[in-house]
Amino acid sequence: MKIVIATDAWKPQLNGVVTTLDTLGRILTKFGNEVMYITPQDFKSVPMPSYPEIRLSLFPNRKVAAMINEFKPDAIHIATEGPIGRAARRFCRRRKYPYTTSFHTRFAEYTNERWKFPIEWGYALLRDFHKHGEAMMVATPGLMEELRGRGFNNLRLWERGVDTEQFRVIESDVYDHLPKPIFTYVGRIAVEKTLEDFLDLDLPGTKVIVGAGPQEAELKKKYPKVVFDGKHYGDELAKRYSASDVFVFPSRTDTFGLVNVEALACGVPVAAYPVRGPLEIMEHAPKGAGCLDEDLKVACMTALEERDPAACRAHAMKFSWDAAAKQFISNLEIPGFDEDFWLRSAKMIEDPILPA
Structure with missing residues (x-):
């Protein structure tokens, strides 16, 4: 056709x-x-x-x-x-x-x-x-x-x-120079993503933002310790997922949130609010694939502690x-x-x- x-x-x-x-x-x-x-x-x-x-x-x-x-x-x-x-x-x-x-x-x-x-x-x-x-x-x-x-x-x-051939568990050293663990967000840097809910959290290690958008300059100035890694695609994006310990998705307004599934395909657990999109992605997810909680810090730390790359990948393969x-x-x-x-x-x- x-x-x-x-x-x-x-x-x-x-x-x-x-x-x-x-x-x-x-x-x-x-x-x-x-x-x-x-x-x-x-x-x-x-x-x-x-x-x-x-x-x-x-x-x-x-x-x-x-x-x-x-x-x-x-x-x-x-x-x-x-x-x-x-x-x-x-x-x-x-x-x-x-x-x-x-x-x-x-x-x-x-x-x-x-x-x-x-x-x-x-x-x-x-x-x-x-x-x-x-x-x-x-x-x-x-x-x-x-x-x-x-x-x-x-x-x-x-x-x-999700393209599970493109997004996969791979060896990656892109964040080896940063204090661990690595908490990463991928997507638009914009007010509707409520990124400050993530960036205000008291978390160990390093927070990384991959992407670009109208709020980037403001957030760079407000959060100088956060690593803003720019836009990446294809294998370079897969390397950034794979080098992360937890994928953090603070948005409450996305219709789905495809980046959550990309992260899971790379073996990275998801931490997010229990809202539409993440709720449906994580339905029936095995232990170790992530955590949803109204307290985003609890979601992040639980996802880190229970992290199971094999469980993440297996759940992503359903998409x-x-x-x-x-x-x-x-x-x-x-x-x-x-x-x-x-x-x-x-x-x-x-x-x-x-x-x-």
């Missing part, structure tokens, strides 16, 4: 949305599909106020329409609610072309945190954006239930996966990208599409053994 993925979040951003969409495209391509991304890299753009890492594409409507017309896709997936997402949505609605969307980011909470925009107003705008899609894909059953309670409809589950890609394809609902035929063609399910 030929699939368009329209997204306002793209490289060089380091976040779960970009990682998810990039990995999804690679998996779909591996199984014989052709994927075209429409991203800010295709347009003139300006930095988002107070968040320059995010680029807002300027006047994308005409070019988005031209790109889709030329590509002639079998399916269109709109991943974000920004200018590119809105341009793709406008194209689909004018042409009466079916499309799907996905819910990745709690923009209602984020805009309230940054600019005091009322949360209910934010959700009203989000409901309006998603309401005409064939389906809105959501990462967890708990989030689906919450959004249904907020008036969203046509919800479908699209669980997340399969093949299964996630299968769910995504199922949710597209292309007219005339034979899902069983596609899955067999892509070798994602076995053909039945027929009698001789």
Whole structure:
């Protein structure tokens, strides 16, 4: 199939949305599909106020329409609610072309945190954006239930996966020069991540922040003893996970928190609040894979004391990208599409053994 993925979040951003969409495209391509991304890299753009890492594409409507017309896709997936997402949505609605969307980011909470925009107003705008899609894909059953309670409809589950070949337990000396143990956070350095909850903790060893974002300069000045290690990708990021003793995730607003699963895949236990995302990731996790607690210090120290890299890795292996890609394809609902035929063609399910 030929699939368009329209997204306002793209490289060089380091976040779960970009990682998810990039990995999804690679998996779909591996199984014989052709994927075209429409991203800010295709347009003139300006930095988002107070968040320059995010680029807002300027006047994308005409070019988005031209790109889709030329590509002639079998399916269109709109991943974000920004200018590119809105341009793709406008194209689909004018042409009466079916499309799907996905819910990745709690923009209602984020805009309230940054600019005091009322949360209910934010959700009203989000409901309006998603309401005409064939389906809105959501990462967890708990989030689906919450959004249904907020008036969203046509919800479908699209669980997340982790690239367990990329993220693995490896020998790494990148933090050998730092006092141990190493407590690490990976992701955006922004107010909605409540990083100060982590950085204010009285913990032994060293706190490390991997990533970038609008709060970076402020936090560097406020916490001079914290190591800010910048942005890293691929093997370099896997080395940083593997060199850590505990992965700390202080956010209360993420829809999933893919970095938690990446850390687990590298053998590192998770310390986080018992909130949506971490709760669903750590459900049925074995002892040694981490700890969730409203006292984040208790979570950190318990995760450190019970740390079991093998248990972490085993739990991460439950998050399969093949299964996630299968769910995504199922949710597209292309007219005339034979899902069983596609899955067999892509070798994602076995053909039945027929009698001789």
